[in-house]
Amino acid sequence: MDRSWIKMDRRLFEYNNGVNSFIDFALKNECLVNGRIRCPCLRCENMKLFEANIVKNHLFFHRFDETYER
Known part of the structure; x- marks a missing residue:
């Protein structure tokens, strides 16, 4: 998964796409807990x-943790 968007300005289209891709990935890859x-x-x-x-919403308001590796 491309992580270059994590450090981008949150107002950019690329950041929005990255967040959406992350959410989709998490939902489709059994990352759910209840x-x-x-x-x-x-x-x-x-x-x-x-x-x-x-x-x-948190990823837009509080930013994505750049050290995230999972």
Whole structure:
């Protein structure tokens, strides 16, 4: 999975596409825990579980943790 978008400005089309690709990947690859996925934003640090739409919002408001590797 291409991760170059993670460091981009959150207002860019490429960042939006990257977030959508990440969410799609997480939902399709059995990354779910009771219908929720781990949030890799800077605030949650991949420790909290949320529904996909909340994770998407977090990735725009709190940025994607650039050290994320899973």
